[in-house]
Amino acid sequence: MDTVTTRDGVNIFFKDWGPRDAQPIVFSHGWPLSSDDWDAQMVFFLNEGFRVVAHDRRGHGRSTQVADGHDMDHYADDLAAVTAALDLREAVHVGHSTGGGEVVRYIARHGAERVAKAAIIAAVPPLMVKTDANPGGLPKEVFDDFQTQVATNRAQFYHDVPAGPFYGFNRPDRPAMEGLILNWWRQGMMGSAKAHYDGIIAFSQTDFTEDLKKIDVPVLVMHGDDDQIVPYEDSAPLSAKLLRNGTLKTYKGFPHGMPTTEAATINADLLAFIRG
Template sequence: MPTVTTSDGVEIFYKDWGSGQPIVFSHGWPLSADDWDAQMMFFRNHGFRVIAHDRRGHGRSSQVDDGHDMDHYADDLAAVTEHLDLKDAVHVGHSTGGGEVVRYIARHGEDRVAKAAIIAAVPPLMVRTEANPGGLPKEVFDGFQQQVATNRAQFYHDVPAGPFYGYNRDGAEASQGNILNWWRQGMMGSAKAHYDGIVAFSQTDFTEDLKKITVPVLVMHGDDDQIVPYADSGPLSAKLLPNGTLKTYEGFPHGMPTTHSDIINADLLAFIRG
């Protein structure tokens, strides 16, 4: 399997298909590069080089004990881009991966970056604080951690079967394939990495990172997102980005790159080519 070894000895698995301008995909918690299959196939077939990696502790990457924080996630992404010597890259991140992309660009600069898109992403800050009164209570994320530590197999079924893809909404037709694929990806990873990752995606404040990014960034968010609530995420990130554009999707769930891949892919293609 193709891997790159980071400066602290972690093997990061990645996929690298096609040729042309590179598009780099960063996945959500607790998934893997496989969550981007619909995008990888689409953009490869449209003449792009597509790259997706498994975050440390996720998928096929090393299940190490530590380093499950946004700085390490960003540094691991930098290790992949430098190993492959990617230039003029478009970075696309979903959910936690959106935070990874934002921290990567702010931390490592824009020399290799042309554009970025963050989809249903966790920035600016998920947890409720005095400065972020619209955030979710910390107790919500404490509950996530408890379920990961005690019975994540059931938790990893209940999340995609319900709020992640919006299958708990009236009239929604659940895809068992999507639910099982989510479960499969989650169970491939490390419980320790996923436990720590909850703190990383919920408590990291990306406000200053967003302000630093000058390349064009498309902020894509569904207004029926039950995982990363719309009002405290997408619109706020777009305002903080010097060159950000918000695109709101009425009724779309958190997992819209899967449930509405045709629409998301077409909008990403228009943004990249625009």
């Protein structure tokens, strides 16, 4: 397998397809999935002439199932290790959900020397959990319940999430697609329960407010207004306002998993943004 070894000895699996002299697009996946969740984007942008790169976050997919380091700083540093090892420059970074937080922390923490643009899709910034400073967030008990389900019966939980709110299959006008549900389950079960358990804290309690303020490259903020996982009002509009060069694009009725269920629309808009 193609892997990069981080400073703390973690092997990060990655895919690297396309011409080495083409502009790279780097994809960061959501919780608790893997780089496989970007299939619809990887193939599309490869066929458009780009170099496409995606990695499995530590503890996820085919990367090392270590017991620690499941926080946004390590996620960002692991992404930096991949971009440095592959010497990626003028890259466009695209992150979905937790991956959107990873992209934001990576650019804020490591700088934009290698970055041309970024897009965050249905992403967790600025902050998911409800606090005095973030009254529109979700109660901590929601995420505590996530952790309980991961710790006790994640196999069932990893079926219920994609079968229901993730893709919006619990809406009467959105028929379930069993293949997507099973593929989500497959990706989730490949990863480590410990990484996923800790990752819930990482994606829900990390405050990206100051990170967003530091970023000056163009960032496209894409979010569906029927997102049942990362509610729209407390995420995308707030992130777009905090960014120095952010553009908000709202999708009526689109679910959290819109890069998969609405790939044609998302891919077209990403392409226009990258080439614009």
